[in-house]
Amino acid sequence: MSTREQNDRIALLQGTLDLLILKTLMWGPCHGQGIARAIQRQSEEVLFVDHGSLYVALQRLEERKWIRAKWGVSENNRKARFYSLTEKGREQVTEKTAEWRRLSRAMGLIVDAAGPQGEEA
Amino acid sequence: MWGRKRSDADFAEEIKAHLELEAEELRREGVNAEEAQWKARQAFGNVARAQERFHLMGRWVRLEKLWRDVRFGMRSLAQSPGFTVTAVLTLALGVGANTAVFSVMNAVLLRSLPVADAERVVYLRTSGAPRGTGTIDSNQTFSYPVYDELRRQSKGLAAVMAYVPLSASKVGVRIGSQPEEAEGDMVSGSYFSGLGVKLPLGRGLTEEDEQTHGAVAVLSYNYWTRRFARDPHVLGQTLYVNGVGITIVGVAGEGFEGTEPGGSTDFWIPLQSRAELNAWGSPLEDGKAYLANPTWWCLRLVARLAPGVTRARALAQVQPVFQRAAYVGLGKPTAGERAPVLSFAEAKNLPGFDERYGKPLRILMAMVGLVLVIALANVVMLLLARNANRQREFALRQALGAGRGELFRQLLTESALLVGAGGLLAWGFALLATRLLANWAQIESTLAPDGRVLLFTFAMMLAASVLLGVAPLRVALASGAEQALRTSAASAHASAGKSRTGRVLVALQMALCVVVLVGAGLLVQTLENLRNLPLGMRVEGLVVFGVKPEIKSVPQGVAFYVNLMSKLRALPGVESVTVMIERIGSGWSDNSDMQVDGKLPDVADGGSRTVRSNVAGPDFFTTLGIPVLAGRDFKDSDTATSPHVGIINEEFARRFLPNRNPLGHVIGSDDGRYQMTVVGVVKNHKYRSIDEAPIPMAWYEYAQIPVIGVMQVEMRVAGPPLAILPAAQKVVQQLDPNLPLIRPITQRAQYDTTISGQILFARLAGFFGVLAVVLVATGLYGTLAYHVNLRTAEIGVRMAVGAGRGQVVWMILRQSLVLTLIGTAVGVPLALLVGRALSASLYGVTALDAISYAGAVVLVGGIALLASGIPASRAARVDPLRALRVE
Structure with missing residues (x-):
């Protein structure tokens, strides 16, 4: 059934960044710039987050009520919008993490498999 | 998801904060201030684009979802073209019939005069005329002195306008050399200005025209179009009315057809005093024209309320003036005579039509309402059948995590698509039908649907699409996710119930069909009785025309x-x-x-x-x-x-x-x-x-x-x-x-005009009766055929264990016979009520006319038999082995 398939595909692409954001917020409330920095730092600078996409993703998560936001003051006394996980968001972290593990294992199985079939494929 | 709480400005603020935070962090890492700012900005990428994406996101998501639903709906409808075409046509007929009748009702009963501030305009009515006077209509016409006094002394009225036709039918006019006929009115000088009629070409009439009885005329837009092909050089041309030369000075705004009850005026001239142009085309009475004759109450009056004055206050102010004016030139009221009482009536576009067509139209409206219910019931049954077939699809979708909301949205989209297509067709159908109706009813003003009718149709369509979306939802949801696990289509249907809803609908349809048929039967018989009524003369071979x-x-x-x-x-x-x-x-x-x-x-x-x-x-x-x-x-x-x-x-x-x-x-x-x-x-x-x-x-x-x-x-x-x-x-x-021949017509047709209301009424009722029968027949056939299809396996089993063909046929027929019995049992008492409401419109038949009732019941029974006969015989031909193999 086609609607569903489209959803899945989009969810997968978005899911990656979503998971990263959610995971970062597990450590406590944080503003957008902080999240971007944290992702870069934690991935040992491998993952670079496009800031524009980040904010769109944040917005989307907020609309899904996985995270909530409010304006506050940063550690160095600047105004910033702080995001934190909701109950729903916490559940999603568990779910998305499991999903990701399945996916990365499956990817790993294929990518790591040696042999002619792998090359042909 | 549907509401957006956050503003674009707030988002911009957040980005600004981000850039500052980033720059500060870079500075802490040892980058100098200027470069830090630049780097922060660069790292962010295109700020404007991010903002734009944010802005579009909310809207876009919704639009895309809608578009996806629509596309999906169209695809799934295209997969069953038979269903789609039947449903759309059924809806078009049901909605179209309602739109057509409503637009006639709107034009005849509801529409206001097409003038500025129509709610401030009133027709003047009187409880009667003083003794010793002659009237055209004892409640609607006044003498010239009454008009004259009212316009002089009425503070409550901004303007009083008088109008009177030049002939009881049409008046002879000549433009070139060929005489012809047209409808002309004499009106007061305040007529156009007081009513607030626009004049796209030339000028209106003035007080001076009235005082001097000027030989000038204003044409109606219709007449200008019909007779002069909208020639702008029409101004200055001469129109000979009863041989009197009159100069055309203006054209009235489109849509304004005058204030004559039921008529469509072609031209207006100022009030005249000459013998050739007496009111109503009458010869002079004792040498006096209508202006000088206080005993002839022949003028109709319409007035505009003074600014800021309520209707009640204006009436209270005018009443004494009127009661004095009523006796001007007549002498004292006779002993015991009660003075006539003035009243105001709303400025309807077609005054006086309410009495003639009001009741029939309301009854017709009710009838087409029933037809719509029958049509909707048909579509609901079609949808139920279709969705029962799709239960596995729904179940699968739910199993995959689609929410009830999503299923509902999809069903709603499908029904909206069906109703939308049906509505479009219906609109075309209504345009055509109103033109035909205007012809039949001999109503010369336009009956075409307008904005209000569009609104009505739209409301009807909205209600229909919600109904059609909700009705099958229950079945869809009843399936639940676990149904996906069942492999057999037949077993899935079986447990979804044999659609009690469907049977209730069929019985309801039959009941309504009985009602519509009885109504139609009574009215058609009325018409037959009227047409066969002996006139007491040999009317065939007679032709009549007027000469002036x-x-x-x-x-x-x-x-x-x-x-x-x-x-x-x-x-x-x-x-x-x-x-x-x-x-x-x-x-x-x-x-x-x-x-x-x-x-x-x-x-x-x-x-x-x-x-x-x-x-x-x-x-x-x-x-x-x-x-x-x-x-x-x-x-x-x-x-x-x-x-x-x-x-x-x-x-x-x-x-x-x-x-x-x-x-x-x-x-x-x-x-x-x-x-x-x-x-x-x-x-x-x-x-x-x-x-x-x-x-x-x-x-x-x-x-x-x-x-x-x-x-x-x-x-x-x-x-x-x-x-x-x-x-x-x-x-x-x-x-x-x-001299033209005025209204030439056969004498038979002339007599028929006196029952034009009944003719129209009966023809329409007959038409809707046929429509109802066709809808019920298709609905019944569809439902039964579908049920037989579902029961193929069951029938196969029965036949395999020894059931005869006759038994199978009887099993199917019994079902529809029971429904017919229930339907007629409910329908006949309902029809009795309708018959009673109709009784004033009947002639030569009683509301309890046995033929109409028996006819309706027999017809509905016959249809039921016919519609179930085909599926039944198909059931009897089921090959038990094949039927079982399906399972």
Whole structure:
């Protein structure tokens, strides 16, 4: 059934960044710039987050009520919008993490498999 | 998801904060201030684009979802074209019929005058006219002095406008050389300005035009379009009205068709005082035109309320003025006479139509409402059947995590698509139907749907799509995710229930069908009765038309008609020719009291003394084919100088001259000024309309009375009556090139106009009856065929264990017979209610007419039998082995 398939595909692409954001917020409330920095730092600078996409993703998560936001003051006394996980968001972290593990294992199985079939494929 | 709480500005603020935080962090890492800012910005990428993405996101998601739903809906409808076409057509018929009837109702009963601030405009009505006056309509017409006083002394009214037609039907006009006819009104100078009618071309009429009785005319937009092809050079051209030259000075705004009840006025001229242009085309009475005659209440009035004055206050202010004005020129009210009371009526576009068409239209509206319910029930059943087939799809989707909301949205989209397509078709259908209806009803103003009708249709469609979306939802949800696990389509259906809803709907449809059919049966029989009603004359072969010659004196007028009749009689194919003042079968009659033997007759039991009178020419009764029971017909030898003769009907003799030989008695007008001797008694016949009861009648001889004017010429011809008209036109034009034939029509058709309401009513009811039957038949067939299909396996099992074909057929038939029984059991009492509501519109049938009821029940039963017969016989042919294999 086609609607569903489209959803899945989009969810997968978005899911990656979503998971990263959610995971970062597990450590406590944080503003957008902080999240971007944290992702870069934690991935040992491998993952670079496009800031524009980040904010769109944040917005989307907020609309899904996985995270909530409010304006506050940063550690160095600047105004910033702080995001934190909701109950729903916490559940999603568990779910998305499991999903990701399945996916990365499956990817790993294929990518790591040696042999002619792998090359042909 | 549907609401957005966050503003774009807030988002911009967040990005600004981000850039500052980033720059500060970079500075802490040792980058200098300027470079830090630049780097932060670079790292972020395109800020404007991020903002744009944020802005679009909310909207876009929703739009895309909608588009996806629509596309998906269209795809899934395209997969079952049979279903889609049937559903769309059914909806189109149901909605279209309602739109059409509603747009007629809207045009006839609801629409206001197309003038500025129509709610401030009122028609003036009176409880009656003072004694000693003559009226056109005792509640709607006023004398000139009343109009004059009201416009002078009414502070509550900003303007009072008077209007009166130049003829009771159409008036002769000439533009080039060819005479023709048109509808013309004389109006006060304030008419256009007071009503607030736009004048796209030229000017309106002025107070000065009224005072000087100016020879100027304003054309209606319609007439300008029809007759002058919207030629802008029409201004300044001359229009000859009854031979009087009148200059065209303006064209009124589109849509404005005047204020005449039921008419569509072609042109307006200021109030005139000359004899050729007297009100209603009447000859002068004692040498006085309507303006100088306070006893003739012939003008209609319409007024605009003064700014800021309520209707009640305006009326309170005008009332005393009116009650004084009513007696201007009449002298003191007679003892015990109650002064007439003025009232205001809403400025409807078609005043007076409510009485004639109001009730039939409301009943028709109810009927098409039922048809719509039947149509919707059909579509619901189709959807139920279709969605039952899709239960596995729904179940699968739910198993995959689709929410109920999503399923609902999808069903709603599908039904909206169906209804949308049906609605579009319906609109086209309604446009066509209203044009036909206007023709049938002989309503000249437009019945086409307008904005209000569009709104109505839209509301209907909205309700339909919600209903059609919700109805199948229950079935869809009832399936639940676990159904996906069942592999057999048949078993899935079985547990979803054998659709009790479907059976309830079929029974409901049959009940409604019975109601519609009984209604249609009663009305069609009424029409048949009316049409077959003996008129008391040989109406076939008769043709009638009006002539309005220029008349300088009574003898000259009589000579004109003598000459005309003799010329017409000489035409080949003409059997006889006569004239009369009042056209028979036109709905008009001249009613008054008459003296018998020098005094007003005593009537037993306080019965009415009213006599209908007409003025007729030689061979009148011979031409019409009305038997003369005693005495003779009028003859050419009855002239102004011979003794005055009159003819009466049976009813006159029975009521006023009982048990006596009426011949030789003297009868006359109520004031005794005109006397005549009865020389003939004729059989009662229909005079004014088809559905009237006999009433006393008397005929004056046209050459002997002191006035003469427009006459209706009646001709009896061999062959098709209308074929004589060109020859007759030539004869008339030889006498006067200005004269058109006014409203030429066969006498049969003339009589039919008096039942045009009933004809329209019956035809429509018949049509809707057929529509209901067709819908019910398809619905029933569809449902039963579907059920038989579902039960194929069951039938196979039954046959495998020894059930005979007859038993299988009976099993299927029994189901529909039970439904029919329930349907009629509910329908007949409902129909009784409808019959009672209709009873005022019936003629010659009672509301309990057995034929209509039996017919409806038999018809519905027959349809049920037929619609279930085909599926039943198909069921009987089921091959048990194959049926079982399916399972």
